[in-house]
Amino acid sequence: MKIKISIAFAGLLCIALSSFAFPAKQKGDDEIIYHIFERSFFDSNGDNHGDLNGIRQKLDYLQELGVTAILCTPLYESIYYHNYFAIDFKKIDPRYGTLQDYLALIRELHKRGMKFYMDMETQYVTEDSEWWKDALGNPKSRFSDYILWDDKENKKPSSIVYNLTELKGYDGVTHKITTANLNSAKSKEYNYQLFSYWLDPDKNGKFEDGVDGFRLDHMMDNLDNKGTLPHLFDTFWNPLLTRLRAINPKIKIVAEQANWFGLGLDYLQKGGVDRVFGLRLAFAIRLFRKDLLMANADSTLAMLPPGKEQVVFVENHDVPRFASEVKGNLAKLKVGCALNLLMGGVPAIYYGQELGMTGTSAKFGATDANEIPERQAFEWYASGQGKGMAYWYKQTGPYKDEFNDDKPNDGISLEEERKDPNSLFNYYKAMIRLRKSNRAITKGSYKTLINNNDQVFSFIRQNSDKAVIVVVNLSDKDQAATVDAPYARGKKIGQFIGKESPTVNDGKMPVNLPAYTIAAWTVE
Structure with a gap:
């Protein structure tokens, strides 16, 4: 999750599908992650919000594409549409479904040989949480140690990143936000119980209903560089991850490094994680600059500690869509696809990337609505209308009429691209299959x-x-x-x-x- 006003980033590819030489499909542990902003993916119950049952109904599609794992943005309850800044970390957002719906999705993924990664950000909570309500002005509260306070009377909750104390939602409503006290003994135990529950909900040690790992959003050693929560690698993250691996040694932990222009090597060497995001390489791919590609590919892919990995991507929920950056140029989109999948690391594809969906950060001021263009409804149909379209952002709020990237019959939809052999969608399918055919690539x-x-x-x-x-x-x-x-x-x-x-x-x-x-x- 990134709160931002704006983030800027400084013909035709003629490869018909018949020109690919496909060896027999190779079995193995090659992993390709599909990153889903689930509120915008597929709506199973007609309320305009994508949900867990919607994802489960579209697993055939994901396997048709060739991906092997899913990474969802946070599922826990939050006042914000993106579900960062929690109300309750232990509760599935009701718009996404029930705990039973969630468990059904995880079991079905595992039945198909697919993996699931959960996005977690337990560093912050809102005024709507039980912690805040009970502990504000009440130092004797049982939740007092869960929140970082700037005073002894519990009247001044500490700010979060960028010294924010509140954030306006896309619906126009502002809520206060504060930092969790990750160094209190109660908070550490709470996090262990929380993470370990998602690893093995029924505690039977079989993990068929548990996550395969976590994405740690905005992970830092010195949280927000304020000096109030220093040395978190040693005091919080390493002890927590060590305990989690004692439950399931096979889990993978990926950190979103807070410094987007760093390589994340400190996270791999000192933070106890298995993977970081190849952010600098992503920026280089998007700019089509050889000098940046050479510098960042070497540092990202050739300087890793043993057993560690980079997640290679070209877009995610925090940056403008790649298709917008290259102005819809199909040839450039296909080159981006090939670099995403062939260079190395663990590739991740953001939902709709395989269609060339567009969207660039808006400029509405200090509101989380700015990122909605990068998180719009997956385009299932040529008309832009039909069962499952997740147009939650067009239903309410001051910005509901501002998002119009989903133009009908513009060539950017699964319905249109499936039947076009030269489409970006069919290129992604072919490139994924090609990748899996050669162990030198995987x-x-x-x-x-x-x-x-x-x-x-x-x-x-x-x-x-x-x-x-x-x-x-x-x-x-x-x-x-x-x-x-x-x-x-x-x-x-x-x-x-x-x-x-x-x-x-x-x-x-x-x-x-x-x-x-x-x-x-x-x-x-």
Whole structure:
């Protein structure tokens, strides 16, 4: 979750589906995450809000796409539409369904061999929570230690990030927010009981109804850099995660590093997490700049501590949609897809990314409505109307008439794209299948390959005795380049993506690429 006024980020790709050479489907543990803003995904009961049963009804679609795991934004009850800043961490938002609905979804995912990750942000609560109501002005409250106070009388709850003490919701209503006291013994035990419940709700040790891991939103060692909650890696996060792994050693913990322009290595080395988000790499992909791609791919993918991973993505719920950034250019969208899935790490796809959905942060002032354009209803139908459309943001509030990215018959919908073999949706399906066909892509190491063209980016993914070389034209003009590929010297070169079959002489690979094209070859 990011509260922001604005966040700015400094033809046609001709690969028909028939040009992909598909080996037999490979079994293995390759993971592709589908990141869902669940209020906007699919409405199962006609109240305009996406819900848990809606996700469960669309699992066939997710498996058709090829994803293997789901990451949802928070499910717990909150006064805010995005469910960050909780009222009650232990209660499923009633708009999403019941606890039974949630458990049914988890069991069905596991039955299908899929995983579920839960987004958690227990650092903040609102004035609507039981903690606040009981402890405000009452130092003797049993919840007094759950909240960070700026005074001894419990009359001044501490501010949150950016020194905010309140936030206006998209509905125009303002609520007060405060910071949880993560260093109190009661708070630490509460978090352990909370997280451990979601790991194994029925406590039978089998985990068929439990999450496969957590996304830790806005994780920091020194919360909000205020000095009031320092050294949280040592005092809070590591002890908590150690206890959780004692329950289920297989869980994966991914941290959203608060510093978006850092690599997150401190989280991997000192914070006890398994994964961080490849934020700098995401920005580089979005900008189509070779220098940034080289610098950030090397640091993001080639400098990881053993056993640690980066989540590679191009968009999420906190940034403008990639399609808006590239002005709907289909060729650039397909290059972004290929880089998202082929470079390395654990790829994550934000719901609707596979359709090229658009949306850019609004400028309504200090309100959480600014991010709604990036979180609009999944476009199931060409008309924009039909069963399951989750238009919750068009029902109420001062901004309900401001969101119009879902234009009918604009080519951006699952209904339209399914039947178009050149669509972005079908490209994502093909690229995911292609990814799963080659272990050098799913599990191989990453290394940038040097070439002599500033508009061409090249790299190799290598696993044991096999490799895949990938070359990308980042420009809107045809480009020629010579790639330094010493690994390919004397090896057999096979087609992976594209039609050209280059020859390698003394470790040099000459290539010619049309505008915004990606090509790749196997090396054995």
